[in-house]
Amino acid sequence: MAQAPSIPKGVRDFSPVEMNKRNYIFDTLKDTFKLFGYEQIETPSMENLSTLLGKYGEEGDKLLFKILNSGDFAKSVVAADLEGENSNFLSTKICEKGLRYDLTVPFARYVVMHQNEVVFPFKRFQVQQVWRADRPQKGRYREFYQCDVDVIGSNALLNEAELVQIVETVYKKLNINVTVKINNRKILTGIAELIDEADKITDITVAIDKLDKIGLDGVLKELQERQISDEKIEILKPIILLSGDTELKLNTLEKILSVSETGLKGIKEMRTMFNYLKMTKITIPCELDLTLARGLNYYTGAIFEVKSDDVQIGSITGGGRYDDLTGIFGLKNISGVGISFGADRIYDVMEQLNLFPETVVSSTKALFVNFGAKEEAWNLPFVAKLRDAGISVEMYPEAAKMKKQLGYADSKKIPFVVLVGEDEMNSNQFTIKEMESGEQWKVGFEELKIKLL
Amino acid sequence: MAQAPSIPKGVRDFSPVEMNKRNYIFDTLKDTFKLFGYEQIETPSMENLSTLLGKYGEEGDKLLFKILNSGDFAKSVVAADLEGENSNFLSTKICEKGLRYDLTVPFARYVVMHQNEVVFPFKRFQVQQVWRADRPQKGRYREFYQCDVDVIGSNALLNEAELVQIVETVYKKLNINVTVKINNRKILTGIAELIDEADKITDITVAIDKLDKIGLDGVLKELQERQISDEKIEILKPIILLSGDTELKLNTLEKILSVSETGLKGIKEMRTMFNYLKMTKITIPCELDLTLARGLNYYTGAIFEVKSDDVQIGSITGGGRYDDLTGIFGLKNISGVGISFGADRIYDVMEQLNLFPETVVSSTKALFVNFGAKEEAWNLPFVAKLRDAGISVEMYPEAAKMKKQLGYADSKKIPFVVLVGEDEMNSNQFTIKEMESGEQWKVGFEELKIKLL
Numbered sequence: 001m002a003q004a005p006s007i008p009k010g011v012r013d014f015s016p017v018e019m020n021k022r023n024y025i026f027d028t029l030k031d032t033f034k035l036f037g038y039e040q041i042e043t044p045s046m047e048n049l050s051t052l053l054g055k056y057g058e059e060g061d062k063l064l065f066k067i068l069n070s071g072d073f074a075k076s077v078v079a080a081d082l083e084g085e086n087s088n089f090l091s092t093k094i095c096e097k098g099l100r101y102d103l104t105v106p107f108a109r110y111v112v113m114h115q116n117e118v119v120f121p122f123k124r125f126q127v128q129q130v131w132r133a134d135r136p137q138k139g140r141y142r143e144f145y146q147c148d149v150d151v152i153g154s155n156a157l158l159n160e161a162e163l164v165q166i167v168e169t170v171y172k173k174l175n176i177n178v179t180v181k182i183n184n185r186k187i188l189t190g191i192a193e194l195i196d197e198a199d200k201i202t203d204i205t206v207a208i209d210k211l212d213k214i215g216l217d218g219v220l221k222e223l224q225e226r227q228i229s230d231e232k233i234e235i236l237k238p239i240i241l242l243s244g245d246t247e248l249k250l251n252t253l254e255k256i257l258s259v260s261e262t263g264l265k266g267i268k269e270m271r272t273m274f275n276y277l278k279m280t281k282i283t284i285p286c287e288l289d290l291t292l293a294r295g296l297n298y299y300t301g302a303i304f305e306v307k308s309d310d311v312q313i314g315s316i317t318g319g320g321r322y323d324d325l326t327g328i329f330g331l332k333n334i335s336g337v338g339i340s341f342g343a344d345r346i347y348d349v350m351e352q353l354n355l356f357p358e359t360v361v362s363s364t365k366a367l368f369v370n371f372g373a374k375e376e377a378w379n380l381p382f383v384a385k386l387r388d389a390g391i392s393v394e395m396y397p398e399a400a401k402m403k404k405q406l407g408y409a410d411s412k413k414i415p416f417v418v419l420v421g422e423d424e425m426n427s428n429q430f431t432i433k434e435m436e437s438g439e440q441w442k443v444g445f446e447e448l449k450i451k452l453l
Numbered sequence: 454m455a456q457a458p459s460i461p462k463g464v465r466d467f468s469p470v471e472m473n474k475r476n477y478i479f480d481t482l483k484d485t486f487k488l489f490g491y492e493q494i495e496t497p498s499m500e501n502l503s504t505l506l507g508k509y510g511e512e513g514d515k516l517l518f519k520i521l522n523s524g525d526f527a528k529s530v531v532a533a534d535l536e537g538e539n540s541n542f543l544s545t546k547i548c549e550k551g552l553r554y555d556l557t558v559p560f561a562r563y564v565v566m567h568q569n570e571v572v573f574p575f576k577r578f579q580v581q582q583v584w585r586a587d588r589p590q591k592g593r594y595r596e597f598y599q600c601d602v603d604v605i606g607s608n609a610l611l612n613e614a615e616l617v618q619i620v621e622t623v624y625k626k627l628n629i630n631v632t633v634k635i636n637n638r639k640i641l642t643g644i645a646e647l648i649d650e651a652d653k654i655t656d657i658t659v660a661i662d663k664l665d666k667i668g669l670d671g672v673l674k675e676l677q678e679r680q681i682s683d684e685k686i687e688i689l690k691p692i693i694l695l696s697g698d699t700e701l702k703l704n705t706l707e708k709i710l711s712v713s714e715t716g717l718k719g720i721k722e723m724r725t726m727f728n729y730l731k732m733t734k735i736t737i738p739c740e741l742d743l744t745l746a747r748g749l750n751y752y753t754g755a756i757f758e759v760k761s762d763d764v765q766i767g768s769i770t771g772g773g774r775y776d777d778l779t780g781i782f783g784l785k786n787i788s789g790v791g792i793s794f795g796a797d798r799i800y801d802v803m804e805q806l807n808l809f810p811e812t813v814v815s816s817t818k819a820l821f822v823n824f825g826a827k828e829e830a831w832n833l834p835f836v837a838k839l840r841d842a843g844i845s846v847e848m849y850p851e852a853a854k855m856k857k858q859l860g861y862a863d864s865k866k867i868p869f870v871v872l873v874g875e876d877e878m879n880s881n882q883f884t885i886k887e888m889e890s891g892e893q894w895k896v897g898f899e900e901l902k903i904k905l906l
Contacts (some may be wrong), residue, residue, distance in 0.1 A: 004781045005562040008499050008550050013563055015570065016577070023493070034816040037847035039469030039865075040476070044596055045552075045582065046461050065499075067552075068519040070586035074543050079532040090527050097461050099498075099520075100870035104759050109458040117468065121850055129498065133523035137501065143497055156850035158829070165837070172489055172548050179522075279833040289606040329458045363487040376611070380732045384618070387706070394490035397574055397609035411572040412492075 010134070010142030012337075025174070025346055026127055029147050032169045033125040036162060038149050041124050043106040045131075046097045048109055053098075055105045055328065063132045065142075066095035100281040103148045103340075105323070111152060112329040120334075130221045139344065144263040150338025152325065157269060160302045161276030162319065167317055168284045170246070173354050174346065178316070178381045179285045182268050183292035185299045185320070187253065190263015191239060195232040204228070207289035208240050216240065231324050239290065246274055246288040269301060280325055298322045309338055311349045363392050366411040366416040366432070366450045370396040378425050379418075382393060382445060391420075391452045411436060417453065419447030460478055463587070470814060477581055478627070482600050485622045486578040489615060494577050496559040498584075499550045506551075508558045508781065511821055516585045518595075519548035527842030551583040556601045556793075557778070563780040564605060573606030573787075592797065601716035604793025607780065610722060612647050612727030613774065618790050620759055620770055621737045627799065628808050630762040631718045631769070633739045635743035636775070637723050637754050640706065643716015644692060644743075648685040649708070657681070661693050692743065699727055699741040722754060751775045753805045757792055761802045769798045816845050818905045819869040820862040821887070822847040829876050834869075834896060840903065845906045846871075862888060869905065 006105050007013065014022060046067060064336030070094050081090045100106055102224070103126045111118055116316065127147045134140055147168060151159045164180055171178045188205070191199045204284045207222040214222070219240055223233050229265055238256055250267055270288065277286055292303050294315075301321035308316055319339030326334045350356055366386075378394060386393045394403045394414070409417050417442075420429040430448045435442035460466065460685055465542070468840050470664055483493070497522060526547045534543045554560055554583060555641070556579045565572055580600045589595055602619060604612045617633055624631045641658070647652045662673040672693055695702050703720055710716035717750045723741065730739055744762040745756050747768075754774030760768055772792030779787045803809055819839075821832050832848060847859045862870050872893075882902045886893035896904065 005504060005565050006501060006503055007497055007504075007562075007566070011497035011499055013497065014495040014759055015567065016494060019493040019495060033846045035843070037845060037865075039816065040472040041469060042465035042467040044460055044466065045584070046464055046596065048459060048461055051458060051460075062523075065523070066521040068521055068544060068548055070518070072811040072897075077535055079535060080534075082527055082530055082532060086478075095521055109460075112458050112470065113460075115465065120863055121861075123847075143499065151850070154850045158850045164866060165840075169840070248862060276833070277827075278836050279830050281834060307506065338664070361494065364490040367490075377732050380729070381734060384733050385624070386742070386815055390488070392488045392490060394576075395611070397604070397607045397611045397615075408574075412490075 004173045005089070008142070008415055010136030010140075012141065012143070020360050020363070021074070021356050022343065022347060023297055025343055025350070026145075026147070028170060028173050029341055029343075030125070030127060032173065033149050035122070035169065036166055037071055038123040038125045038151075041107075041110060041126055042128060043100070043103075043110055043126070045100055045129070047100060047106060049092070049098045049274075052101055052105060054176070056101055063134055065099040065131045066091055066100055067097040068098065069094055069096055086422070102130050102133060103128060103146045105328075107142050107150065107152075108326045109147070112326050112331045113163060115331060118153075120160070121151050122153055122279055123149075123151045125149040136398045139348070141344070144436060145343045147341040147343055148423050149340060150319075150336050150342075152336035153334055157272045157302075158276055159337050161280060163304065163319065163337065164277055164282060164286060165280055167304075169342070170317075171284065171306075174350065174351070176316075176346070178306050179287065179309055180288060181289035181292050181305045181307065182270070182273070183289055183303040184266040184300055185296065185303060186262045186266025187257070187290065188266075188268065188293065188296070190257040190260035190266055191236070192259045192261065195228070195235050197228060197232065200226060200228060202296060204236065205291045205293040210398055211240060220381065221427060237298070242290065246270075246286075249262075249288050250274075266301075266445045268274055271304065294318055298325075300324075300335075302337065308349045311352050313345050313440055315342070316349060321404060337405070362413040362415070364394050364412060364414045365391050366393045366418050367405070367412075367414045368393065368395040368418045368420070369405050369421075371421055372399045373422055375425070382430075382448075385445075386449060386452065389449060389453070391449070406435075418448070461595070463589030463593075464820040465594065465596070466763075473813050473816070474803070474809050475796065477809060478796055478803070479598075479600070481623060481626050482794055482881070483578070483580060485619055485626065486602050488578070489619055489624065491576040491578045491604075494563060494579055495581060496556075496563055496579070498553055500553055500559060500562070501548060502551045504562050505558060507553055509554055513554060515751070517554055518552040518584045519544055520550040520676075522547055522549055522551065526723055544777060554585060555579070555583050556581060556599045556868075560603065560605075561779045562782055564787070565779050565784045568784060571606075574604050574612070575600075575606055576604045579690075592801070594797070598796045600794040600796055601791060602794075603772075603789050605789035605791075606787055608724045608788050610755075612730055612790050613726045614733060616757065616772065616790065617726075617730055617734055617735060617739060620792070621735055622824070623770075623794070624737065624759075625905060629769075629799070629806070632762055633742065634740060634742035634745050634758045635723070635726075635749075636742055636756040637719040638749065638754055638756060639715045639719025639722065640743065640843075641708070641746065641767075643710040643713035643719055643747070644689075646713045646715065648681070648688050650681060650685065651665070653679060653681060655749060657689065657877050658744045658746040664693060667822065676773050695706075695743065699723075699739075703727075706840050708783070719754075725757065744808060747771055748773055749780075753777075755790065763803045763825055764805050766798050768795070769802060770794045796819065815866040815868070817843050817847050817865060817867045819871050819872045820858070820867045821845045821846065821848040822855065823852045824840055824872075824874055827854045828873055828878070832873055835883075835901075838898075838904065841904070844902070844904060846905070859888075871901070 052064055077093055127141055130146050131143050154294045188201050192201045203226040204305055207219050213218050254267050292305050299320035300323040301318040306317035321337035322333045325336050368383055383393055383395050415435055417433050429442045431440055431442050505517055509610050530546055582596055583599050584596050641654050645654045656679040660672050664672055707720050745758050752773035756773040758768045759770035770792055774790040776788045778789050821836055836846055837877040868888055870886050882895045884893055884895050
């Protein structure tokens with residue numbers, strides 16, 4: 001009754017080599033988060049649908065994976081539930097739970113449920129899978145990891161600066177050149193106030209973003225097409241043409257936005273934050289980018305986006321400040337700021353630039369070739385001793401043909417094999433062979449150990 | 454529109470302290486698996502229901518969490534599907550996918566799907582969550598981690614011995630005293646052949662297991678109640694009364710089972726395996742236990758169970774050899790052997806015996822108290838330098854009251870706070886205070902660094 005096995009579309013198996021590379025990224029992230037005093041939490045894969053529904057917009061609701069109630073799930077379903085446009089209604093009758101769609105809503109739920117145990121400011125990180133019933137395509141999966149780091153319960157802008165430091169530390173360790181783009185929601189609000197067009201702020205940032213490609217005239221034309229009056233476009237012109245370094249830009253903006261209290265507050269926040277970055281001697285490029293408008297529906301202060309300098313792949317890290325994350329669950333006035341690292345994209349960047357260190361590929365340092373029972377008996381205590389010293393070694397489990405055993409070492413990218421036959425046993429020595437060069441030496445046990453350490 | 458948040462029953466949030474402790478266990482397991490040359494894989498949380506159904510018995514099928522098809526899932530459902538006992542049939546019409554129930558079936562599916570990439574013997578480990586729609590109760594959850602380590606594609610008994618070595622290494626690192634109980638399915642088959650009662654082997658092992666509690670007469674009575682004839686009970690008597698060390702037991706069994714080819718093969722396997730354990734100088738107690746009968750429906754050779762010597766909690770690790778794991782998916786004659794570590798039970802044992810090291814609790818080594826803008830500016834470069842040296846430090850993000858900042862350090866179990874005011878800045882020094890003793894000293898930066906390393 002054998003069946004040809006398959007897996008659902010949009011999800012993946014990860015092989016040992018892929019796992020080693022992925023763990024290299026995850027470990028770098030986790031170690032860095034800890035270095036800055038962030039602590040890990042985990043939330044369950046399943047949340048009540050009441051926790052998830054309505055948090056990600058209408059489109060998001062559709063992308064939730066729902067879990068069929070166990071037991072006699074259909075007992076309250078009646079024929080009428082099957083009629084017309086009732087699929088959604090029916091699903092609420094037969095499903096109470098759904099799979100986590102992101103880490104942010106479960107985090108908010110966690111903070112509210114555990115508010116009496118949590119110490120504020122709560123610096124937490126979370127590296128877990130999320131699930132989305134999206135149409136699968138290249139680089140978009142139905143199951144993927146998010147790596148979120150947030151601090152909640154503190155308004156201080158030092159937190160924003162610390163997140164940028166985390167970005168710097170992570171990407172230096174991974175050897176990826178990046179640029180951090182920073183904006184502030186309050187500045188965008190200020191611009192909208194200036195021309196009294198709060199609804200069009202996204203249109204405006206999209207248009208400004210095209211300056212390099214279509215030139216000033218192109219941008220102005222696009223703004224006209226978006227029904228922004230000539231008078232208002234005239235007011236926007238100096239913002240479109242804003243240039244110079246961040247300090248200069250902020251000085252210019254301060255003059256332009258002098259009528260907007262919110263806009264000025266945004267500028268002050270940016271000054272404080274960039275000042276912190278200077279104090280901590282940040283070395284990766286960090287620049288003000290007014291066209292950055294991600295997450296406008298929830299960010300209230302800083303907005304971040306990190307791009308690879310060498311691979312065109314969109315943002316590999318992003319985030320911002322949100323002033324009322326936990327309000328949806330009844331805990332008001334808790335401000336937070338956080339960023340999320342995109343592990344799959346980081347993986348793709350590292351693959352393209354060949355940045356994974358050689359050592360990541362294999363965990364086994366040496367394979368002891370198995371020549372038979374007598375040699376096994378002689379070698380096993382030494383194998384155990386090497387492991388006691390923390391060295392990862394294997395003994396091939398049976399006396400297979402030499403070619404097969406060496407092929408095994410080769411496939412697993414094990415750098416050394418150890419050969420012990422009659423000669424070696426008589427002289428209390430080990431022949432160690434370096435797989436890549438093919439060179440081999442006879443050594444004593446202590447020397448072998450040092451070689452493999 | 455705030456709602457009081459909750460999570461589904463049977464699943465859990467893990468706080469930072471719990472995560473640190475759990476990671477201590479997971480890291481110990483993973484590091485040990487790697488030390489023995491095992492490599493990690495991951496499979497998706499969702500499998501096709503066709504992969505999962507029928508693999509865990511009728512009861513298991515009921516415990517699978519099924520995922521509602523996305524989109525218009527109910528389009529092919531008709532009113533008749535709702536009638537009578539049709540819940541099961543209906544679920545197959547509206548669900549194609551289910552959540553992973555264990556790691557073994559997905560592993561078999563993985564090996565078959567990737568048979569051309571996999572190098573045999575394939576030594577793999579997998580640490581992932583599984584989901585079961587079981588009735589939640591103390592110590593039983595609907596979402597929990599399994600930690601499996603298996604080698605597939607090798608019949609050699611050295612693999613069995615290696616798994617026992619892994620058990621030894623893990624529990625020595627975790628400081629848990631354990632005993633390994635070992636049985637062999639072939640010996641049990643031999644016993645069944647001896648009295649021609651293949652169906653009653655479980656009844657027999659259950660009865661023999663009670664020898665200590667109910668005495669020989671009790672056991673014999675129980676066997677009679679199980680419809681085993683007096684003549685056959687007479688044959689079983691020397692097996693029930695089997696005593697002495699493993700070698701003695703095997704010698705006695707060899708005589709008793711001399712008529713059973715399978716039984717003798719089992720004895721030979723056990724001799725070889727115990728001999729390997731001797732060669733590798735295993736120090737934890739490993740004993741033959743004929744009453745061990747776990748997984749009788751799929752194990753074909755060795756059967757393992759590991760128990761804590763100091764806490765009564767059932768088996769904390771278990772496994773065995775299975776000769777045809779991948780056959781269900783069309784790949785025949787691949788033998789494997791593996792064990793699974795129960796992370797939740799190991800956690801409970803360590804909590805009860807207070808075995809988690811102090812250092813596990815906090816990741817942050819020192820908190821820099823925040824006295825205001827001037828001190829921040831002075832301290833931030835030093836904070837960055839300590840992190841560059843790999844020391845996890847935090848600066849409180851704002852100049853809150855001293856009591857609040859020290860309370861924060863205390864709650865997070867941060868062992869040191871660093872205080873820098875006017876005096877310290879003038880003399881280029883740092884006051885470091887040990888939280889537990891309350892002692893404090895003034896030190897230079899290098900000394901501070903050494904203290905925190």
